[in-house]
Structures are given as C-alpha cells and as structure tokens.
Amino acid sequence: MDNIFLTARSSPHIRTRISTRTIMLDVCIALLPISLVGVYQFGWYVLAILATSVATAILTEYLYTIFMKKELTITDGSAAVTGLLLGLFLPPAVPLWIPVLGSIFAILVVKCLFGGIGQNFVNPALAARAMLMVSWPALMTTFAAPRDLRNSWIPWIADKASILGQTVAGSAAADAASVATPLSGLENSLVNWPGNTMEFMAKFLGYSSGVIGEVSSLAILIGAAYLFIRKIIKPTAPLVFIASFSFFAWMWLGSETLFSGNVLAELMFGAVLFAAFFMITDYTTTPMTRTGQIIFAAGAGFLTAVIRSFGSYPEGVMYAILLMNLCVPLIDRILVPQAFGGKKAKHG
Amino acid sequence: MLKTLKAFKGGIHPPGHKETQQEKSVHMPMPEKLVIPMQQHIGAPCTPVVKKGDRVLRGQLIGEPKDRISAPIHASASGTVTAVGPMLYAGGRHVVSVAIKPDEEQETDPAIAPITTRDRAEMIQAIRASGLVGLGGAGFPTWFKLTPPSEHKFDTLIINGAECEPYITSDYREMVENTENILKGIEDVLYMTGIPRAIIGIEDNKRKAIDRLIQAAEKHPNIDVIALKTRYPQGGEKQLIYTTTGRVVEAGQLPSSIGVLVLSISTVSYVHTYLQTGMPLIERRITVAGDALNAEKNVILPVGTLVSDVLDFVGGLKAKPTRVIMGGPMNGVGQFTLDNAILKQSNAILALTDEKVDTKEESPCIRCARCVQVCPMNLLPLDINNKILQGKVLEAADKYHLMSCIECGCCSYACPAARNLVQSFRLGKAELKAVAARAAKVEQAKTEVARG
Numbered sequence: 006m007d008n009i010f011l012t013a014r015s016s017p018h019i020r021t022r023i024s025t026r027t028i029m030l031d032v033c034i035a036l037l038p039i040s041l042v043g044v045y046q047f048g049w050y051v052l053a054i055l056a057t058s059v060a061t062a063i064l065t066e067y068l069y070t071i072f073m074k075k076e077l078t079i080t081d082g083s084a085a086v087t088g089l090l091l092g093l094f095l096p097p098a099v100p101l102w103i104p105v106l107g108s109i110f111a112i113l114v115v116k117c118l119f120g121g122i123g124q125n126f127v128n129p130a131l132a133a134r135a136m137l138m139v140s141w142p143a144l145m146t147t148f149a150a151p152r153d154l155r156n157s158w159i160p161w162i163a164d165k166a167s168i169l170g171q172t173v174a175g176s177a178a179a180d181a182a183s184v185a186t187p188l189s190g191l192e193n194s195l196v197n198w199p200g201n202t203m204e205f206m207a208k209f210l211g212y213s214s215g216v217i218g219e220v221s222s223l224a225i226l227i228g229a230a231y232l233f234i235r236k237i238i239k240p241t242a243p244l245v246f247i248a249s250f251s252f253f254a255w256m257w258l259g260s261e262t263l264f265s266g267n268v269l270a271e272l273m274f275g276a277v278l279f280a281a282f283f284m285i286t287d288y289t290t291t292p293m294t295r296t297g298q299i300i301f302a303a304g305a306g307f308l309t310a311v312i313r314s315f316g317s318y319p320e321g322v323m324y325a326i327l328l329m330n331l332c333v334p335l336i337d338r339i340l341v342p343q344a345f346g347g348k349k350a351k352h353g
Numbered sequence: 354m355l356k357t358l359k360a361f362k363g364g365i366h367p368p369g370h371k372e373t374q375q376e377k378s379v380h381m382p383m384p385e386k387l388v389i390p391m392q393q394h395i396g397a398p399c400t401p402v403v404k405k406g407d408r409v410l411r412g413q414l415i416g417e418p419k420d421r422i423s424a425p426i427h428a429s430a431s432g433t434v435t436a437v438g439p440m441l442y443a444g445g446r447h448v449v450s451v452a453i454k455p456d457e458e459q460e461t462d463p464a465i466a467p468i469t470t471r472d473r474a475e476m477i478q479a480i481r482a483s484g485l486v487g488l489g490g491a492g493f494p495t496w497f498k499l500t501p502p503s504e505h506k507f508d509t510l511i512i513n514g515a516e517c518e519p520y521i522t523s524d525y526r527e528m529v530e531n532t533e534n535i536l537k538g539i540e541d542v543l544y545m546t547g548i549p550r551a552i553i554g555i556e557d558n559k560r561k562a563i564d565r566l567i568q569a570a571e572k573h574p575n576i577d578v579i580a581l582k583t584r585y586p587q588g589g590e591k592q593l594i595y596t597t598t599g600r601v602v603e604a605g606q607l608p609s610s611i612g613v614l615v616l617s618i619s620t621v622s623y624v625h626t627y628l629q630t631g632m633p634l635i636e637r638r639i640t641v642a643g644d645a646l647n648a649e650k651n652v653i654l655p656v657g658t659l660v661s662d663v664l665d666f667v668g669g670l671k672a673k674p675t676r677v678i679m680g681g682p683m684n685g686v687g688q689f690t691l692d693n694a695i696l697k698q699s700n701a702i703l704a705l706t707d708e709k710v711d712t713k714e715e716s717p718c719i720r721c722a723r724c725v726q727v728c729p730m731n732l733l734p735l736d737i738n739n740k741i742l743q744g745k746v747l748e749a750a751d752k753y754h755l756m757s758c759i760e761c762g763c764c765s766y767a768c769p770a771a772r773n774l775v776q777s778f779r780l781g782k783a784e785l786k787a788v789a790a791r792a793a794k795v796e797q798a799k800t801e802v803a804r805g
Binding site: 018020 | 361362444519595674675683684690709713718719720725731732733736752753765767775
C-alpha cells in the first residue's frame with residue numbers, strides 16, 4: 006500500500022443530509038398550495054406581489070453582504086422564505102412598492118442589521134407587516150373580492166355536506182334546548198358552521214377575502230401536513246396555539262354572553278391558521294425547549310384573543326406573535342434545563 | 354422477567370451499515386511487522402522493559418505500568434525487537450512504542466499458565482496482569498473497575514452489547530461466535546466482584562445474537578438478556594444504565610455510586626478466555642469496513658498490526674478514502690496515515706469516501722433546536738457552542754453544564770447548519786482544564802510565598 010496522507014477532523018465524521026437550504030426549500034414547497042390558491046382567487050397580480058417581495062428580499066440581502074464585505078448568504082434560501090411569507094401576508098391588491106418597502110425593512114433592518122440569519126429578535130415578515138400596517142393602514146386593510154363560490158363546482162359538494170351539517174346541528178340543538186350551560190354553548194358554537202355550510206366551505210377552500218395566504222384553510226393545512234411529514238416542524242406549538250386561542254376566543258369573542266364565541270369562525274379568520282403553522286414555528290424567534298414553545302404558543306393564543314376582543318385590530322395575531330417574540334430570550338434564559346443526572350456539574 | 358424499559362431522551366438514527374454482520378470473522382496471518390505502543394489505556398503510558406535487539410516471546414511483558422491504575426502491555430508475537438522509541442500513533446501524535454519483527458516459530462512465553470486461584474483479590478490482580486482494558490473502545494483498565502471505591506457497593510453488572518455505532522459489528526460476531534464464553538465470563542466477573550446479578554443489553558438490530566444469548570442464558574438464572582431499541586447512543590454508559598435499570602448516574606459521579614458496574618461484552622468474554630489460558634491480551638477482533646474498501650470483514654488479528662497491513666489483508670482500497678477512522682463514525686479518531694498500529698481497544702477501522710463522510714463547512718446557527726432535541730444529556734448545545742465561541746467557557750460550564758456532555762456527537766450530526774458543536778465542546782473542556790490548572794498553580798505559588 007502506498008504511503009498516503011489523509012486529512013482528519015474531530016469526530017463525528019458523519020452528518021444528516023438536512024441543511025439550512027433544504028429546510029428553506031421545504032418551507033417554500035409547503036407554501037406552494039397557498040400561493041397557487043392566492044393566484045387562482047385573485048389573479049396574476051398576486052404572482053407579481055409574491056415575486057416582487059421575494060426578489061426584493063434576495064436583492065436586499067445580496068447588496069448588504071456585498072456592501073459590508075461579508076460572505077454571500079442568499080444561497081441558504083432564508084431571504085426567499087422571508088420574502089414569500091411577507092408577500093403572503095399582504096392584501097391581494099396592494100401596489101407593488103408595498104412589498105418592496107416591506108421586504109427591505111424585513112431583511113435589512115430586522116435581519117441583517119441584527120446579525121443576519123438566526124439573530125433576528127422578532128419575526129422579520131411580521132415586523133415588516135406591522136411597519137406597513139401603521140404606515141399605510143388604508144392600503145393594508147383594503148381587500149379584493151375573491152371568486153364567487155356559487156359559480157364553482159363546490160355547491161354540488163356543499164349540497165351533500167349541508168345535509169350532514171344540519172343533522173349534527175339539529176341534534177345538538179335539541180339536546181341543548183333543555184338545559185342552557187356553558188358547555189351547550191360550546192356545542193352550539195362548535196357545530197354551527199359559520200353562517201351556513203356554503204359559507205364554511207367558501208372560507209375553508211379559499212373563496213373568501215383576506216390577505217393572500219390566509220384565505221384557504223385547506224391549502225394551509227396541506228402545507229402544514231407537508232412540513233410535519235418532512236419533520237420541519239413539530240405539532241406541539243401550533244396545536245397549543247390553536248387550543249389556547251380557541252379557548253379564549255370562545256370565552257370572549259361571543260356576541261352575547263361569556264363562553265359563546267364561534268371558535269370555528271374565529272379560527273378561519275385573520276390569518277390565525279396561517280400564523281399557527283408558519284409563524285409560531287419559526288426557528289429563530291421561538292424558544293428552544295419544548296416547554297418554552299408551549300409557553301410561547303399559549304401566550305400568543307391568549308394575546309391574539311385579547312387583541313381581538315379588547316383591541317382595535319380585528320386580526321390580532323401579528324402583534325400577539327411579535328409581543329411573544331420579545332419574551333423569547335427571557336423564556337429561554339429561565340428554562341435552561343438540568344443536565345441528565347441533575348444539579349450543576351462542577352467545572353475543572 | 355423485567356420491568357418496562359425507559360427510553361433515554363434524544364438520540365439519532367444514522368444509517369446502520371451493518372453489512373459485515375452475517376459474515377464469519379477471519380483470522381489474519383501474522384504480519385511482517387508489529388508496532389506496540391506503550392499507551393493503550395486510560396492512564397499514564399507504560400515503560401518499555403525491552404530494548405532493541407532483544408528476543409521476545411509471545412505473551413511476554415514488554416511494557417510496565419507506571420501509575421496506580423494502568424494495565425501492562427505484552428508482545429503480540431515472538432520475534433526480535435527492531436526499535437524502541439517514539440513512533441506514529443493513532444490521531445497523529447507520537448508515542449513510545451516497541452516495534453517487533455515476528456519470527457517463524459511463534460514461541461509462547463512459558464510463564465503463561467491458566468489462572469487457577471479462586472481468591473477474588475488474586476483473580477482481580479491477575480486481570481490487571483493480563484493487560485485487559487475496555488474492549489468496546491474506551492480502553493479503561495478493567496481490573497480497576499472491578500473494585501468499587503470503599504463507600505460504594507455494586508449490586509448489578511450491566512453488559513454492554515449495544516454496539517450502537519454504525520459499521521461496527523465486532524461485538525455482534527463475538528456474541529454469535531463465542532456465546533457460551535460470554536456467559537462464562539459474566540459468571541467469572543460476578544464471582545470476582547460478588548455481584549448477585551447481570552443484565553446483558555443488546556440493540557434490537559442484532560436479533561440473532563439476542564436469541565442465541567437468551568437461549569444460552571437459560572442455564573444462568575442470574576443473567577438476563579434485554580433487547581434495547583436501536584438508537585444511538587444507546588451504548589453510552591449513562592444511557593445504557595438508565596434504560597436497563599431506570600437509575601440515573603449523577604453528574605460528576607461514577608456508575609459505582611449507584612451500585613452499577615458496566616463492562617463491554619467483548620471485555621467480559623475475554624475475562625473467561627484469560628482465566629482459562631493465562632494468555633494476556635494480544636489479539637482482538639476488529640471490524641474493517643467502509644465504501645472505500647474492496648471488501649468489508651471482521652478480522653481477528655494481533656494487537657500492534659499496522660492499519661495498512663489490515664487493509665491490504667481484506668482486499669485493499671478501491672478508492673482513495675476521504676477519511677480513515679479508528680473506531681466508529683460518531684466517536685472514532687480520524688487518521689493521518691495508515692502507518693500506525695491497531696491498539697487493544699480499537700474496535701473498527703473505517704475507510705470512507707466523501708459520499709459517506711461529512712465535509713460541509715460551518716454556517717450560522719438558525720436556532721432550529723435540533724441539537725437540543727437529540728442531546729441525550731438534556732443540554733442546550735447551541736448555547737454552549739455560542740458561549741465557548743465568545744470565550745465565556747466558565748459560563749458554558751456553570752450555566753449550561755458543559756461538563757455533562759458525553760461527546761456522543763448527536764448535536765453535530767443533527768445540525769442543519771453543519772456547526773462544529775461537540776468539537777467546540779472539546780475545546781471548551783480543554784480550556785476549562787487549563788483554567789483549573791492555572792488556578793491550581795496560582796494557589797500553589799501563593800502557598801509557597803506565604804511559607805516564605
């Protein structure tokens with residue numbers, strides 16, 4: 006055997022195939038159904054919004070690294086994801102300079118100036134949206150009309166579903182008629198489809214108005230399922246967020262008494278589902294430990310309901326998450342776990 | 354038979370690559386050159402007791418232990434000593450070694466005889482004299498482990514048959530080829546230490562071995578065989594103890610503090626062989642594997658065989674390897690050349706191309722917390738790494754429990770940003786040692802000044 010010289014490194018010598026780039030790619034794929042529904046519902050202009058947002062984000066980060074003489078970072082795909090998330094959080098008819106300003110703010114101010122990937126202290130897309138919201142509230146709250154559900158093939162299915170819906174609602178109402186308790190209020194709100202079945206199907210499938218990314222609950226759930234399968238996110242935080250929000254929405258967001266909120270309606274409005282799977286699960290701005298994530302998600306659900314009931318923003322989820330983002334360093338610091346074998350190990 | 358097993362937190366599932374499992378081990382014929390380093394154990398290196406030109410016999414003592422716990426070193430073959438001095442060692446440094454040119458006769462040292470005494474203390478001293486160290490890779494002098502500190506008492510012997518690293522199957526082959534010997538070795542250790550019962554823990558990707566051992570253990574009512582869920586690092590001492598007994602080793606403590614003695618399955622098998630024959634540890638089984646090789650095998654060979662000779666024996670390299678590793682891919686030591694020797698505690702030689710080896714460059718942490726999820730010691734690797742890179746080693750230790758890290762490598766394995774997490778912890782621990790040494794020197798200087 007010839008005398009060969011090898012290079013060596015400290016172990017381990019093997020690694021998973023997952024990289025930052027593959028994770029970002031998976032997130033983009035998960036956002037594909039949502040984006041496609043957005044284009045279908047609101048037209049090709051949506052594609053222009055999303056493309057502008059993504060392109061501006063990438064360009065901003067690229068120029069920053071050139072100007073600051075740092076290594077190229079756009080190849081990890083995180084700028085593209087931020088741009089896409091921001092674009093999906095905009096109303097479908099905004100002028101194109103809105104996503105441009107938003108992306109520049111998200112990438113330059115929130116991300117690059119604080120240290121780049123992994124160092125942003127709040128969710129960049131949400132922070133940019135908040136900035137846009139307070140600067141141009143009228144533009145950011147004007148929503149385009151979606152397609153009409155009645156002109157689609159959905160009514161045929163709705164026909165079948167409404168029979169089912171009415172039967173369930175009917176039996177629950179009959180049982181509840183005898184005793185009025187908070188629990189029967191819960192049953193009523195849970196089985197009463199918002200409005201009627203048609204309206205529910207419209208909201209579920211995407212025939213409703215709102216920001217581009219929130220209109221189709223189905224598309225969001227498909228994207229979320231993809232992320233679970235690819236092990237990009239775990240169900241803990243989204244489910245805790247949804248449960249927490251549902252509880253407080255049920256308590257406060259009813260029109261008459263306490264505990265009469267229509268949970269299903271509240272969940273399908275105001276980007277709650279979109280945030281649950283794509284914002285509550287953001288790696289950099291959420292806690293590292295499982296307990297921390299549960300606290301974070303529960304707090305965000307609570308704050309969303311608070312802002313909706315007692316504040317002036319009908320959607321609430323954006324500020325709720327931004328506020329919880331600010332708490333994350335504290336949560337992480339308090340929740341440093343004990344090593345296996347307990348108590349502090351001595352050094353030296 | 355036994356209570357439900359506890360799963361340890363975290364862990365990873367790297368591809369197993371156990372292709373050498375089903376092939377019988379082969380004996381390597383005596384090579385033309387042996388290099389026997391004086392450091393094949395945890396402890397101070399031995400002092401050579403032979404010189405250039407001496408004739409040595411097979412099994413003869415050639416390295417005497419220098420400190421309280423070390424194990425002696427013996428000649429793996431009869432022949433002539435061609436050189437004594439610093440020679441290239443695994444990991445790139447130089448260690449004093451004895452080079453032997455084996456001869457045709459292969460004469461055994463006549464002093465070697467079976468160990469017949471049944472006095473426990475004498476038997477443990479005999480184990481020391483055999484040069485036995487942990488054969489699972491750790492290299493801790495076994496005899497010293499057999500006597501717990503006076504304040505502790507063993508009640509359970511745990512036999513580590515996990516073999517959780519990818520590629521390595523040498524313990525598996527021992528279980529299949531030498532089943533009865535293992536059980537007899539366990540009985541020997543139970544006798545020597547007075548421990549009432551033993552548990553053999555084996556990962557469930559070794560079904561045949563588990564079945565063989567269960568069947569053979571029927572005659573041994575105080576030995577239980579448990580199948581463990583396959584997950585790295587199930588063979589880590591603390592994890593193995595927790596899964597098989599539910600007990601937790603406290604930070605900074607030894608397993609003896611909770612009444613447990615852990616031995617590798619190959620180590621305990623050798624105990625019986627040694628007591629029967631008296632032949633010191635001069636031969637072992639090693640898995641030779643990797644995609645850069647023409648063939649992969651388990652080889653039984655003399656300690657001190659050069660890596661290049663073993664690779665030639667199994668059929669040579671088919672491609673230039675990106676990395677040659679002594680040990681497994683998670684914990685093994687990267688080699689700089691092929692000219693160094695296989696040690697008593699080496700359980701594998703891997704020759705891997707860049708399809709199998711990680712060569713990614715580090716990128717910034719995205720705080721995905723995968724390292725937190727996989728850490729079997731419940732640590733926050735990203736924070737420890739951050740503190741060490743900031744130079745705040747004391748904070749890494751006090752607040753983030755750096756010293757509890759068992760260096761299993763799960764964190765580095767799982768990191769999508771390819772960060773060198775556990776590697777930085779090694780640096781951090783070394784820095785802590787240096788800090789403590791400096792502090793001790795300052796204290797000593799102060800005392801001397803005070804004395805005047």
